[in-house]
Structure formats: structure tokens, C-alpha cells
Amino acid sequence: MIYESKSSSLARAANISIFAFSTLAAATVAPPQYSNTMVPKSEIPIYDYIDQVNAFKMFDSIDATSTYDSAKESDAILDSYIKLGRISRLGDNWNGCGARAFDSGLINAVNKLIPMLIKQPEIFPTGRNTIQLEYDGANESYLEIEINNEGLANILFIDSNGNEKEYSDIPSEKNINKLIKELYG
Numbered sequence: 001m002i003y004e005s006k007s008s009s010l011a012r013a014a015n016i017s018i019f020a021f022s023t024l025a026a027a028t029v030a031p032p033q034y035s036n037t038m039v040p041k042s043e044i045p046i047y048d049y050i051d052q053v054n055a056f057k058m059f060d061s062i063d064a065t066s067t068y069d070s071a072k073e074s075d076a077i078l079d080s081y082i083k084l085g086r087i088s089r090l091g092d093n094w095n096g097c098g099a100r101a102f103d104s105g106l107i108n109a110v111n112k113l114i115p116m117l118i119k120q121p122e123i124f125p126t127g128r129n130t131i132q133l134e135y136d137g138a139n140e141s142y143l144e145i146e147i148n149n150e151g152l153a154n155i156l157f158i159d160s161n162g163n164e165k166e167y168s169d170i171p172s173e174k175n176i177n178k179l180i181k182e183l184y185g
Contacts, residue, residue: 073120076119076120077114077115077120079120080114080120080121080123081111081114083123084107084110084111084114084123084131087102087107087123087125087131088102088104088107090102090125094125095125095127097127099125099127099129100129102125102129102131103129103149105149106129106130106131106147106148106149107131109147109151109171110123110131110133110147113171113173113176116173116177117173117176117177117180118177118180118181119135119180119184121133121134121135121145122134122135122136126146128146128148129148129149130146130147130148130149130154131146131147132144132145132146132147133145133146133147133176135180135183135184137160137183137184138160138184138185139160140158140160140162141158141159141160141183142156142157142158142183143155143156143157143158143179143180143183144156144157145171145176145179147171151170151171152168152169152170152171153168153169153170153171154166154167154168155167155168155169155179157179157182157183159182
């Protein structure tokens with residue numbers, strides 16, 4: 001009779017589970033807790049393995065393209081949050097020319113805007129105590145949104161023909177997403 005320790009069978013099931021569910025970021029059905037005693041392989045409950053096989057079938061049915069695109073967008077949002085976090089930690093005179101530290105209200109306003117944008121921008125601090133969102137489109141088109149403490153944004157839009165529009169507006173998700181769509185077509 002072939003014997004397998006219950007802990008090694010648990011480890012094998014756990015390895016299968018980690019592979020399947022770390023990719024899915026989903027919960028698994030936890031296998032029963034085994035002691036370190038030896039048991040015949042035939043006594044290991046089969047339902048542990050059936051659950052794992054079903055998990056692989058579920059993984060195979062996921063649309064890989066949409067999952068990849070969602071992951072890419074999640075990474076872009078996370079990158080934006082990280083950049084904004086770095087800006088929030090800049091102290092007075094951060095640029096060596098007397099710039100002030102950024103107001104928490106401005107940081108919070110941009111923080112709320114980030115996940116609502118259909119495409120993530122490049123984010124930069126400015127010496128005018130504003131936060132600038134930038135998008136580079138095709139054929140040298142460009143969008144710059146400079147958000148200030150008063151809840152307004154100075155917007156510069158350059159289309160692919162080199163025509164410029166410059167104006168002030170409220171930096172709402174609707175207004176910015178409309179410009180992003182216009183920039184990228």
C-alpha cells in the first residue's frame with residue numbers, strides 16, 4: 001500500500017489552489033486541516049481535488065483579453081495614486097524656488113477624480129501650487145489640465161492640426177472625459 005502524509009497531500013492541493021486562484025484573486029474552498037500523521041492515499045477525500053479541477057475549468061472560461069485590459073487599467077490607476085501620493089508628501093520649497101507644500105483639499109480633489117477618468121494621465125506638480133494632468137495624443141495632439149486650490153482647471157487642448165484652445169473650467173470627470181475622447185478619437 002502506498003502511503004502519503006496528509007500534510008504533503010495538503011501541500012499539493014494548496015499548490016494547485018495557489019496557482020489557480022492567485023491568478024483569479026478569488027477565494028477557494030479550504031481543504032480540511034490534516035495532521036502530520038501518515039494515512040493511506042486512498043483515504044484522502046476526493047472532493048478536495050474535484051474542487052481544484054473545477055477551479056481550473058472556471059479559469060479557462062474567463063475572457064483573457066478583458067481580464068488583461070482590466071488589470072492594465074488597474075495598474076494605471078494605482079500608478080496615478082502613487083504619483084499623487086508622492087506629490088502630497090512634497091514639503092515647502094520642494095522645487096528649490098519657494099514652492100509651497102500642496103493643500104490637502106487639492107490632493108483629495110485629484111484623488112477622487114483619478115478612478116473616474118477613462119484614461120489615466122501623466123501627473124505632475126507645478127511651482128504654482130497646482131497639479132497638472134497631461135495626455136499626449138496622436139499626431140502631436142495634446143491635453144493639459146492644471147487643477148488649482150479654488151476648484152478650477154486651466155485647460156490647454158491642441159488638436160492634431162495644431163489648433164489650440166485654452167480656457168478655464170470645472171475639473172469634473174464628465175468635462176475631462178469628454179476632452180480625452182476628443183483627443184484620442
